[in-house]
Structure formats: C-alpha cells, structure tokens
Amino acid sequence: MSVTDDFCLRVNRTMTEATKQAATERAPAQTVSLTIDGRPVTVIRGTTVLEAAAQLGIHIPSFCWHPKLKPVGACRMCYVEIERFPKLQVSCATEATDGMVVLTDSDKVRQGRRAVLEFILVNHPLDCPTCDKGGECDLQNLTFAHGFDDSRFEFQKARFAGPGVTTTFDDLRIGPEIILNRNRCILCFKCVRANKEAFGEYDLGAYERGNSTEINAAPGHQVDNPFSGNLVEICPVGALTNTDWRYKIRVWLTKTTPSMDNFFSSGANILFYKEDHQNRVFRVTSRRNDEIDDGWLADVTRYGYQIVNSPERLVTPLIKKDGRLVPASWEEALQLVAQRFGDIKEKKGGVCIGGLAAPYLDNASLYSFARFFRTVIRCNNIDFRSDYRMLPDNPESQFSNLCSRPFRIADIDDSDVTVIFGSDLIREHPGEYLRLRKARNFGHPRIYSLTPYAVKSADVADRAIVYKPGTEELVINALCLAAAEQGLVDSSAAAQLKDKISSHTFAEATRRCGVSEADLLAVAGSLAEGRMVTFIVGEIVAQSKARETIATAIANLDHLLGLSRRGQVAVLARYANSKGAERLGLLPRPTEAIAKELAAIWGDFPDSPAYPTDAMAALMKKGELDGFFILGANPMMLYPDRAFMKEGLEKLDFLVVCDMFETETTALADVVLPLSSWAEFTGDYVNLEGRVQRAYQAVKPSGQSRPGFEIMTMLAEKFGEPLFESAESMAQEIERLLRLETTPKTPSEFAEVKVSEEANDDAYPIALFVVDDAHHSGHLTEKAPSLTSFAGEAYVEMSPDLAARMEIENGDAVRVEAESGRIIVPARISEHLNTDVILIPRNFSATPVTSLLSRKRRVDRVKLLKVDH
C-alpha cells in the first residue's frame, strides 16, 4: 500500500498556528485587507475571519473554537454575514480574503446566533443553580448576551441513562479526577480534539450519533493521561468537572494570583484561585503564554498546588531532644543552629560545613543561601543537585557546557528537524512534548527519538530508535560517522573526526548499540540538511555516569555538522529553578565569570576547597564534614545511592533540614525548619530558557513556615553578619548576576571519545531506569491527593514480553533485587516497552527505589523475582 506515514497526518491549515505558519513559510508574508463592521483591517494571509475580528477587538462568540486546535465549525455560534455569500458563514473556519466585507452583528447574524443558542438549550438540563461551572460558563454567558429568556421547547428533554446514572444526575466518573455530565455537554468536541490533536491520547471519544451523541471515555479505559486536567479547563460548560475543584467554592468568590509552575523547568504560567478568608488555594488554571506553554498544563502542574494546602505541612520548627523531634520556637531553633554551626566553624573551620539547596526554590532563597555559606560560613561546599545530577563535575566540562547552551521553547515550533536524545519527554518536559506535537500537527518537521528503551513520547517521531542501554556515545559516534560516510561534511572535517573516533567503524558502532544503519543514516542526513535543528538531550544522558563522554561525543557531532549555528543543542534544565541556581552560583565551583562577579559584589570570594553533593557525602562518611544545612532538598529520597547518603547523614554532628513536609531526610535532622511553598511568597524563577518569571504571593504562609530567604537572612543575623542591607540591595545583586553575559562555548575542535561499554552481568540481567511517574515530579507531589489518585504507589514497568517470560501479570508483586538492596513492587505491564528494561518511579517514599542504585555502575542492573503468595 502506498500510504506513507508522512501523509497519514492531516495538515489542514488553521487558526493562530496557521497564521504563524503562513508568516514563516510564505516569506515574504502576504497580507490581505478586509472590512469588518465597517472598520478596515489588514491581516496575514491564512488568518480566519474570527481572528481578524479579534485583531480589531471585535469578539465573535463561539463554543468550539480553540486557538491551538484545528477548527471544526461544529457549534455554529460564530456566524457572520459576508458580502456576496447568500448564507451565514462560520467565521472560525472562513479564511479572510482581500476585499471581504464582513458584518458580525447584523440582524441576520443575531438571528442565527439566537437560533443556535435555542438549539443548544433544547436538551440542556438548565441546572445552573447546582452546576459547578456557574459563573464561568460560556453557555451561561453567551445566552445572557445573545439568547432567549424563554424556551419554546415543550417536550421531555433528552437524558442519558446507564450504569451509575440517575434520571436527574448524570455524573459519571471517567477518570481518577474527571467527572462527566453528558446532559450538560453541548458537543463542541473541544475535549476530544485536544486530547487527540494536542496530547496524542485516545482515551476519550465521541460515541453514538445525532442527538444521542455522547462524549465518553474509550470503552474499557479511563481518562488518566498526564494532560487530562486541560480537558476540564477547556470545557465551555459544566460537562467536564474535576474533583479537585467542584462543589468547594463558587468561582466568583475567588480571586486570582498570577504565578508559575513549580514542578517543571519550562515555567508554565498559571493562575492561583484563592479565597482570602480561608487562606487557601482552590485550584490552578493556565495563564496562557504562547512563548512557553501554549495554554496547556501538565496535570502535575495543575494539581500539584494541593501540597500547599496539605494538612501534613510542617508548621513549627522542630528540635531533636532525646532522639525525638519536638516543636520549638524560631528563636530557639535559630539560636541552636547558629551556636552549633558557630562552634564547628570556630573549631574546625567553615570548610567542615556544607549545604544543599533545592532547585525549585526562588532566586532570593538560592542566592541568600549561597551568600550565607560563602560569606558567613566561608566555605564553598554548596550544591543544588541532590539527585542523579550530582555527579562530580566542573564548570569547564563538556557536560556543563551543554547544560548552559541557549535554548528557546518556541523555536521548537520552527525547527524542521528535531532530535530527542535520551529523553522520555512526557515525563521530563511535558510542555515541550506538546510543542513537538503541535509542530507535527501544523507543519512537516522531521522528528527522531533516540532512547535506550521505547517511550510513549516517541509517538511524535518519524522514527523511534531504541539503542542498547549504556551505549549513548556509540550512537552519537555512529551519527558522526554516518554523516562523514554519506559525504554530508567536507572531507577534511571527516578525516579529522575519523582520527578521533578510531576505535570503531560506523558499522561496528551501529552493531554494538543495536541500531539499524538505515535509521542512523536517516537521522544524520536530516541533521545535516535541516534548516533549523533542535537537539534535545534528556535526563537519561544527564543521569548517565558516562555523561561527560557522551557530551564530548555530542560536541563532536555539533562541530561536525555545525548544529548550533542552525539551531539549538542543549541538555534541558530539570527543575523549576535549576537554571537560576546555576546562574546564581549555587555550584561548588561556579563559572569564572560568576565567581568574579560574586567577588566584586561581596568584596571577596572564599578560596577554600569546593565539594559537590557527592563528595560532601563521602566526606561525611569519613567524618570530615560535621555540619550540614539542607534547604528544601530530600537527598535521602533522590540521591542515587541511598545507603551511601544515609550513612553520611547519620555520621554528621549536626544536621539542619528546612522543608515543607516531614521526609526521610528530616527524620535524621537535629533541627527542622518549616519552609513556605512557592504560593506563599513572591519570588522569581528562571526557566530553562533563562527567562526570569515572577510568582506572586497567593496566600499567607502556612503556620509559622517561612520562605528560604527569610530563614537564611535570620540565620546570618544570629551570626552577627547581616546578608543584605535591604531587600532592594538583594534584588540588585541578583539582577547583576542574572544579567551577566553567559557565552557558552560552541565546540571548535574534535575531541577523543573514550567509549566505555559495560559488560552484561549475568547475575543481574535487567537494566533499571529510575524515572518520574507521568503524574509526579520530584519528592513533593506525593502530598497532592489528586496526583496520587492517578498513581499512588510505586510500580515496576515492564514489557509484555518480559512479563510473559516471567509469568508476571499486571499487579503481581515483584521483588526487584540489586547488589545494594531490594524492594517489592507491583508490576505494571506497559505496551510501550519492548526490551528487557524496567522502569521504577522515584516519587514514592514508601518504595525507595534509590536503594537499588549504585554509584559504581554505568547502567543499573537488577534481577526480578515473582513473589508468590
């Protein structure tokens, strides 16, 4: 059959995205001029009448139109009258043309709208008094503006029936969070379209036909995809609601506060809905920013706010007395910290104290943390990487360089070639995954995914390539050699490169990494030809112990094909403010430029030795580090060798932990300080692009909790060395650092790549990758009930083939054993996986998967045992 995959995707030009496409593809952009309601307007060719009217500030009512989806023209609310067209036209799907004369509010248009509203209301239950959408319902608002005040329909309204449905109420739970009321549904199909087009999910669909048409979960499925919350947000009526928000408060009693996502590094823009008297956040919705999030939020972002309201929040400082943590006052706790740290500093020097901050904290907290350690304690033992990214590193390394390369989210739209290397994008960067989908829907990009195990997010890719775990640098080398062999680069560069990659040929490399030659030739060909290239390097590379080698190989590829000159090659930042932490000097050895600037601001810069998290843990074990201060981080949960970290922390003389919750780490602490969440103070965050965004205070801090910067400045005062003269001076210092020109090096020569392949281990035959669950991020989301309703406990994800061989079925208890430890988790058979690789989420404190990890091995390997009852 000659139907090629490339054409299986419908690519109708549409809407906002189409306009953009027109602007980029048809250079120079052509414009058309038309008249709407007597006012002239000039727009880019491809713009619809509805959009053109919006440019004049004329609002055309509609239900089914969505700026990020292809138009369907289903609701028929957006009628306009166009000269020379005898019939009313739907403005959402009519392209503006030169000389068009449009009327948006003529008698005929008004009559048409009223008729549509009448039709929609014919079978609508009109249960507004008990509908949770009341006050923010498009149907209510448009009926108010354009409709009848009476109904001419004299028959029994159509009602849905079925299991779980009574004649009056039709509340059907179709997912862990989503509740569907089919009677209220006006069939705009926005949810089904968004689910399919924008998120690539098929768990929601339309069934039956005519006025029996219903939206429902696919038979045998739940709507539980990682973007399902958006469906509720875009529903124009009360048909889709979620348990998070419904029946808790009326929307008009709430106020909104602009804020930011605190879980992913792209920094999606959100609104907090809060009520002043209750001092509580009620929900989060999107605050659309086309440069970042396109108006879509991952469920983690949408429901993650619930940790702010959690009853488990720490509300007072705690001090360990007789082996138990008991409440204390701030004064008492800070005094104790100052005294103990003071003692250690005096007796053994500041170098015996270390600190670890969390990368989701705001700039002020991170900066005051760094300043406290470097100017008051006078040491360089600070870090913000408590998980696998803690590996020993220096600012001149190829990997660090790759991390600091510029990256623009919106450039994904315009890239004609995108490579996702070593990343399960949905779990790591859900927003960027949606961008790629959009690029795929509205254009013809070539997308490739290269991962050590099959991932769901590869469904946007033309080719999903799976290589053998632990062979990343071979894959990249093979790409380099493929480009050289195909004659895509000039011969002298090819010769220089081959000089550096002498240990294997292209054919050998592909064989060793288990990838077909044709696949890599195709990727190399596209990379060489691409007009604009995006090369995303993901967490699988970042957590590899050979990441420096891999980064070197990537630098070679970049240099060979000149990728950076035609686009972006970068390791994306991992957490909400990882980029800020990097820029504000939270690394033990910041880059020279940052160190120089800090020295200039502070007057001097300590020249003591600098140890990253990893080395600090080793020093603790040796008894050479006595005091440790943790701000918001939970290394016990995330550090990829739990036993090692535990031993170290237990050996400490004095451990202070600031966190929002009691964790495995606070259990070991001598003093615990309650930390405020990002909703409780105003703070700035730097997203993965380096864009500084502000999250405003929505509610008052919970209990006696305080933001990180307050804790650090109070502590410094106890030392008699105030950190800042004023809040303004702090802000100025931070701004100086953020404004610092960062000029990442683009590679200018080829470097040797030392391929380090690990032999298989027969005792532990299965490769283990630790991931984030698609509904969780880091260690805090476990406290959000909505998110645990999607996934509440850990599991081991395995391929159907592996499960069959081990006679394991979904839900069976499986013992996962490594050299360093063992855990028992239920099995989850994943259709996406197809090799002997297992995945375990790291987000559940009851199942410490980090205890299976070893600092010694490149690829963690385990064996599986079915637990018999």
Next chain:
Amino acid sequence: MFYSPVITNASEVSDANGLHLFRYVEDAQQHRIEQYEQHGGYSALRKVLTSMTPEAVTEEVKKSGLRGRGGAGFPAGMKWGFVPKGSTKPRYLCCNADESEPGTCKDRVLMERDPHAVIEGMAIAAYAIGCHLMFIYIRGEFNHCIDRMEAAMAEAYARGHLGKNIYGAGYDLDMIVHTGGGAYICGEETALLNSLEGERGMSRIRPPFPAIEGLYACPTIVNNVETLAAVPHIINRGADWYRSLGTERSTGTKVFSLSGHVKRPGNYEVEMSFPLKRLIYDPAYGGGILGDKKLKGVIPGGASTPFLTPDMVDVKLDYESLAAVGSMLGSGAVIVFHEETCIVWVILKLIHFFRHESCGKCTPCREGTAWLEQIIGRIEHGQGKAGDIEMIEEICGNILGRTICPLGDAAVMPIQSAVKHWRDEWQHHIVHRKCQSPTTFAFA
C-alpha cells in the same frame, strides 16, 4: 448465486442500444469477467492505458458533460481537473458506493449485476487523475454488493486489469474494497473520507476540498458508482455521442429508482430529459398509480428533494427542468404518492430517518432534526397545537443553509415543500386531531 429480483427496463427495450449502463444488467452471468469481456468489457481501459494521456481522458469526460450522479450533479471531468498538478503527494480515487438515500437503489443494481463496469470506470478515472490506489466504499448493509465487488476485484487482478504494469503500459493500480458501518452520513464525501481513515464518520469543513486535501490530506476524487460506470461508455463511444443524449446541460442517460404507489416500481435507465409523467404512467415503466388512484405528489430525486404536486409533474427529468420547478434531480429516486397518502405521516417517516442519521457534529442539524421529529410526531398523533406549523417552518429555516454538510438541508427541504403544498392537510391534522386521508402508506 443469489439473484435479487429488481425490475429494470433492460429486458423490455427492443432497441438495446438505448441502454448503456443497463444493457447487460439482466444477464445473470454479466458479473463474471468472461461474460463482461465478451461484451466488450475492459476495452475502454485498454484503450485509455495504451493510447491516451491522462489529460486526454479528463478532457474527453469534461467534453461529455457527465455530471455527478450522487446527488449534487457536479461535472465529473471538471472535478478531476481540480487535482493539483505537480504535487508530490499520492492521489486517491474513492468510489462512493454508500448508497443510503431512502428511495435510491440504482448503485446496488450496478454493483450486483455489472461490478466490472464499476471497476473499469474507476480504473479509467484513477488513470486520469494519476492515482495508484483506489477505494470503493460500500454501504455496510450491502452484503451482496460487497461479495460481488470483491469477487470481481479478484477476477480483475487475475486477468491483469488491476495490479502492476497493467497491459504492459507501465501503469500500476491497486484497489481496496472497504465496507462502511451503516451510516447515511458516510455517503457525504468528507464524512466518507473520515470513515475511510478510521475516524468517526462526520463531515469536514470545506475548504480544503477533497480534490486538494482529502484522504490522508492528499488529493482525492470521490465519485458515485453510476458516474464511474458511465465512463467506459464515454471512452468507447466518444464524448460527442454522449453529448448527443439528453440536453445541453444534462447529458447522457440516468438510472431512476422508481418507488412508492406505482404498479411497477424498479430501476429504469432512461435518457436525460425523459418526461416524469411517462416514467410514472408508461406501461414499460411505472405502469400507472397503484389501484388507479389519483396522484398526490412525487419526490423526484430522493428523500432529500422537495415534493412535486400533480400540477408540476409535467416536467422533464433533467437537472435544469427540475430546478425550474423548485426541486432537484438528486440521486434520481422517484417516490410516488397516491391521493390517500397522509403527508404528515410521510414527513414523520422522513424526519425520523434524518434525525437518526444526523452525525451529531453541528448544532442545528443535531438538535433541530430531533425537535422537528417531536413536533411532527405530535401532529401525526393528534396532539398538534396551533402554531406548530409556523414553528416547523421556523426551525426548518434555522437549519437550512446553516450546517456543515448538506444533511441538514436534505432533512428540511422536503418538509418545507410539504408544508407549502399541503398546508390545509397539516391544519386539518391539528384541528381535527386525525388524518384527512383514510389509508396508511407503505413504501413499495
């Protein structure tokens, strides 16, 4: 094999040359390729592949004036010409065999009795538009047609009329028989394409038209069975011959599916511009009204076309003559009603059908058809209220021309004409709470 009893005029016409589509339709062996070839079958395809350029074929069909027989009557050759030149995308041809308009059953006969004519016509059209993979989308309930088409396809492959390098002319063509799920809406070309892609059968907004972006966003031509079956005759006998039949703007022959209160319901192939009255009353055709009763009205082009009253039946069956009296040729399904028919009952049956077949995508058709059925049902059951007729008219007005696809229009046009022509009868129904006409009605 099962041979379905459908009355056609093939056995009665003395001059078989007057028939083209139906010439061999009464031949029980015509569906076999040996018989078809013996009757000159596949000679047109051979001629086209060996001696004509695709442009010449399109030009010939354009010249013939052949118009789409599915209902819209769009000139077929012109449609083929819309396929973009120089596009690197694959092109597709899809034969629309989702015949489901109430009253229409012409395609069924062609597929059952002369399936190779359909395949040959499809192959010629495919060659003309540069397509290498063609589909036939057959209505799900047409089991016999599906069997016959599949068997015919296998025969055509085996004899080298389909497949690689046909007749050594270097042209490859593959065919897929696809069966629908039984939805009227999938006869609408964009809904058909959605269904073929595996999507829910709902019409797409146009533009883009299928000829530009159809199946899998590639240029696609969708033609009716009867349209394509006429193509081999045009190739064999020339466009000028075809033009000589019918009128200036309605050329060739057309199959009419005659049903309702006539003595001889059936499929009749006649020259375009054939008098409607003769079709109903001529003993070789309808043979007059059942029970020799008086005529009440006629739907001339399928359930979606406006009614004709007895004073309007002196009309010729072609596109322009029917348009002149405010109706349409449609798919050529002539439904006849005698004097005792209750018009409200007829309309209730029709709106029931359209309500059931509305796809549910756009608001006016989805909600309006259901509302109309409730009001008309109330009148039919003797519970009509004053103002109901005006309400029906208003709702019809709010659906007509306001929907994505023509289903909305199809649903309301017969209602509007029935209310216009027989308003008294509707009034009688409401006032007296019962029928003016004593007998019930059944489709023959």
